[in-house]
Amino acid sequence: MSPPTLVSGPHAHSMSTVSRAMLLVSLALTPATALGCYLFGWPAIFLFAITIGTAVGAEALCLRLARRPPARFLLDGSAVLSGWLVALSLPPWAPWWIGVLGGAIAMVVGKHVFGGLGQNLFNPAMVARIMLLISFPVQMTAYVAPAPLGAPGAPGFLDGLAITFGLGGGATGGFDAVSSASVLGHLSTELGRGASLEAIRASGAGLVELSLGTVAGSLGETSAALLLLGGLLLLVFGVINWRIPVSVLGTTAALATLFHAIDPSRYPDAAFHLVSGALMLCAFFIATDYVTSPVAPLGELIYGAGIGALVYIIRTWGAFPEGVGFAVLLMNACTPLIDHLIRPRIFGRSRRGKPLTLPAAGDSP
Amino acid sequence: MKRLSLGALRGRARVHAVRGGVHPKDNKALSAECPIEPIPLSGLLRVPLQQHIGAEAEPVVAKGDRVAKGQVLAIGRRAVSAAVHAPTSGRVIAIGRFVAPHPSGLPVATITLRPDGEDRWADLPSPLDPNTATPDALAERVAASGIVGMGGATFPSAVKLDLRNRFPLDTLVINAAECEPYLTCDDRLLRERAAAVADGILCMARALTVDKVIVAIESNKPQAAAAMRKAVANLPLDARVIVVPTRYPMGSEKHLVQALTGRETPARALTAEIGLVVHNPATAYAVHRAVRHGEPLISRILTVSGRAVARPANIEVPIGTPIADILAHCGGTLGEPARLLLGGPMMGLPVPSTRAPVVKGTNGILALSAAECRRDEAMPCIRCGTCVTVCPSGLTPLELNARIRNEELDGAVRIGLLDCISCGSCSYVCPSNIPLIQSFNYAKGKLAAQQRVKHQQEETKRLAQQREVRLERIAAAKMEALKRRKAEMAAKKAKAKAQEGAKAAAPLETAS
Numbered sequence A: 001m002s003p004p005t006l007v008s009g010p011h012a013h014s015m016s017t018v019s020r021a022m023l024l025v026s027l028a029l030t031p032a033t034a035l036g037c038y039l040f041g042w043p044a045i046f047l048f049a050i051t052i053g054t055a056v057g058a059e060a061l062c063l064r065l066a067r068r069p070p071a072r073f074l075l076d077g078s079a080v081l082s083g084w085l086v087a088l089s090l091p092p093w094a095p096w097w098i099g100v101l102g103g104a105i106a107m108v109v110g111k112h113v114f115g116g117l118g119q120n121l122f123n124p125a126m127v128a129r130i131m132l133l134i135s136f137p138v139q140m141t142a143y144v145a146p147a148p149l150g151a152p153g154a155p156g157f158l159d160g161l162a163i164t165f166g167l168g169g170g171a172t173g174g175f176d177a178v179s180s181a182s183v184l185g186h187l188s189t190e191l192g193r194g195a196s197l198e199a200i201r202a203s204g205a206g207l208v209e210l211s212l213g214t215v216a217g218s219l220g221e222t223s224a225a226l227l228l229l230g231g232l233l234l235l236v237f238g239v240i241n242w243r244i245p246v247s248v249l250g251t252t253a254a255l256a257t258l259f260h261a262i263d264p265s266r267y268p269d270a271a272f273h274l275v276s277g278a279l280m281l282c283a284f285f286i287a288t289d290y291v292t293s294p295v296a297p298l299g300e301l302i303y304g305a306g307i308g309a310l311v312y313i314i315r316t317w318g319a320f321p322e323g324v325g326f327a328v329l330l331m332n333a334c335t336p337l338i339d340h341l342i343r344p345r346i347f348g349r350s351r352r353g354k355p356l357t358l359p360a361a362g363d364s365p
Numbered sequence B: 001m002k003r004l005s006l007g008a009l010r011g012r013a014r015v016h017a018v019r020g021g022v023h024p025k026d027n028k029a030l031s032a033e034c035p036i037e038p039i040p041l042s043g044l045l046r047v048p049l050q051q052h053i054g055a056e057a058e059p060v061v062a063k064g065d066r067v068a069k070g071q072v073l074a075i076g077r078r079a080v081s082a083a084v085h086a087p088t089s090g091r092v093i094a095i096g097r098f099v100a101p102h103p104s105g106l107p108v109a110t111i112t113l114r115p116d117g118e119d120r121w122a123d124l125p126s127p128l129d130p131n132t133a134t135p136d137a138l139a140e141r142v143a144a145s146g147i148v149g150m151g152g153a154t155f156p157s158a159v160k161l162d163l164r165n166r167f168p169l170d171t172l173v174i175n176a177a178e179c180e181p182y183l184t185c186d187d188r189l190l191r192e193r194a195a196a197v198a199d200g201i202l203c204m205a206r207a208l209t210v211d212k213v214i215v216a217i218e219s220n221k222p223q224a225a226a227a228m229r230k231a232v233a234n235l236p237l238d239a240r241v242i243v244v245p246t247r248y249p250m251g252s253e254k255h256l257v258q259a260l261t262g263r264e265t266p267a268r269a270l271t272a273e274i275g276l277v278v279h280n281p282a283t284a285y286a287v288h289r290a291v292r293h294g295e296p297l298i299s300r301i302l303t304v305s306g307r308a309v310a311r312p313a314n315i316e317v318p319i320g321t322p323i324a325d326i327l328a329h330c331g332g333t334l335g336e337p338a339r340l341l342l343g344g345p346m347m348g349l350p351v352p353s354t355r356a357p358v359v360k361g362t363n364g365i366l367a368l369s370a371a372e373c374r375r376d377e378a379m380p381c382i383r384c385g386t387c388v389t390v391c392p393s394g395l396t397p398l399e400l401n402a403r404i405r406n407e408e409l410d411g412a413v414r415i416g417l418l419d420c421i422s423c424g425s426c427s428y429v430c431p432s433n434i435p436l437i438q439s440f441n442y443a444k445g446k447l448a449a450q451q452r453v454k455h456q457q458e459e460t461k462r463l464a465q466q467r468e469v470r471l472e473r474i475a476a477a478k479m480e481a482l483k484r485r486k487a488e489m490a491a492k493k494a495k496a497k498a499q500e501g502a503k504a505a506a507p508l509e510t511a512s
């Protein structure tokens, strides 16, 4: 039985809503996304639209099947946001069906099989990314070098359609793409070949390019600087708090620094790790997902540290060059346990829940 | 979705960190500049006999009696109770149950008084000098004057003053935080009658036999703080004013004490157990009137505010004045208010009926427009954790709610349900508009009911056992008596036999 709703305080409300939070997150993602769309041109824009469209459509369908009022739930914007994050984790010139599958998996498998909003154990966008990565490793790692909108050699509108929908035949729709490995992929392959770190780094993109994002990679994992900007925006507006981003970035940076000190020829330094791959996106936009992260402050720190450590471990010793997706899913799985074990200390009680002992008489100031 | 950092607090001198809390729009500007004004006497005053926590007061007047202003209408029963006095002179026209602002929502025994318009005072007890009167005499005067905690808690003040007999006290805290939005009555009181409040503080400090006094005022009331600073400077006490950050629920006793002293009151304990007693400034004012003038508590200052009231105001009203008369005095409501409340918007209760009277604990009457108390429909919890961050008691409201919805009341108690102070901060911030506090209040009510049933069952069992024991004892006693009688009988018989034998033998003897 559910408690009867009585008229009771508070008779005021902060007016914060789920849709407001989602709107601000979207806003914070806009600069990085816009840059990605600019750098990778029409195919990226199409893929972005397709992925979000599918996510929203899939959400509407699931809501209808679950007999919930679609309008009210769709308006909260969480489907748009999940679709958006999936799109950001795809190679920008991926074919249309990757976007469709991504959006649909995120909503159906990632969210609604668990019972919908607030019930899912795993981050929907990461579920989609990892399922796609495992099922379609070729398409999911087919990165291209940036070809900014309007630049000579960049695909035009029609070329873009051809690339995304595979009209011209071949992976890139008959268009001459400058295929290129992502920086982490490049690093991992070259290190595997026994090349020295310095040589690899000299041949690849520098820290500045990495921060700006003018490198090959997923749509949204390119510009660390713009993602950081968006993340700071979220902090300022109070949509997220500092604990998860700081613990994710801090842990990765600490481990990177440690190993770099041990063997600088094999382990890149912290700055490289922070600006490459999807770490920035993860720290501010993915790991901070409300539903799948712990709720207590200490729990958030542990969770963030776990992600940071796993990202480093997978990047350094794992089979995949980038570990963000796996790290997030693994820590998502730990969230219920973290929440169960770590609750804030109750006022007037010790951490174990016993009432505080009274100070001995006379020792008060 | 404002989040708070402890750092924001540490910047202020002498204030310690307190967890959680929210920053609701304080809306105090509506009435903050309205001086305290009197109100014309109502045609009927209804004085409830339970305006305090504890036992209902017992009437000492009868229907038809003429009473004078300040005369005792009902006396406190048992240890925790408070007397009730006539707010003006007039005739008692009824004693019976009437709708009143009581958390239960049930009618309360009420004395109805028809004022005679003379406002004639009764003979009042003679003034006391706090510097020469004994603490007991001061506490007795406070008890006789029917003074209760006027910040809304309505705990009998004399009982709180007697805490000195149970715990070693060192500090009197005057809780002028007034953290509820809209309310400005304490602010006005401190600004306009600082000297009287300061004198009341002296009386209370003397009654408690403490020398240290802290007056805590939220930072949004600088004028009140300045006035009090000046007023307490003259007191023969170690008294100071501390400005605390404006944040709800700063006025929660235990949290205020922590902010002021850094001392954390253990769960289920009183602040007195760590040496501090907290009183409200309106209570201090009432104590001043009682000690220096012999006047009982028969009126109070309250704020009438909200965007649905025509003329927000701070009014000094006789206890028992119907809410409708007060609203009328303030120009009435603008259309039908979306919500009519007693107290602030965070913890206030809906007005049961505008015919209900103002009582000692009524610090505000709010008529809120729809825009002020808008709340969207509840949506699923998105686990955003904001409720956890703002909870001043360090609870996990989302989980409490989940357990209560599953009817796992014991589970909810295990994670701190009973440590919830019902401040409503969690409900206030929840972006999914989940009625968290309703769920907690429901669970607490249910637990209390279970407790009562359990208590009753135990009581019945105990009585049954007692009866059994008694019956056994009676049976045993009966057996005993029976045995004794048997033994007596046997003894008698034996004696008789012996006599008979003797008799029988005698003839033989004689025969021989």
Ligand code: SF4
Binding pocket: A295, B380, B381, B382, B383, B384, B385, B386, B387, B388, B397, B398, B426, B429, B430, B431, B432, B433, B434, B436
């Ligand atoms: S109950 Fe409300 S405030 Fe608390 S975590 Fe859930 S959505 Fe957030």
Ligand code: SF4
Binding pocket: B390, B391, B392, B393, B394, B395, B397, B419, B420, B421, B422, B423, B424, B425, B426, B427, B436, B437, B440
């Ligand atoms: S009402 Fe209870 S659970 Fe909610 S914030 Fe206040 S103390 Fe915490």
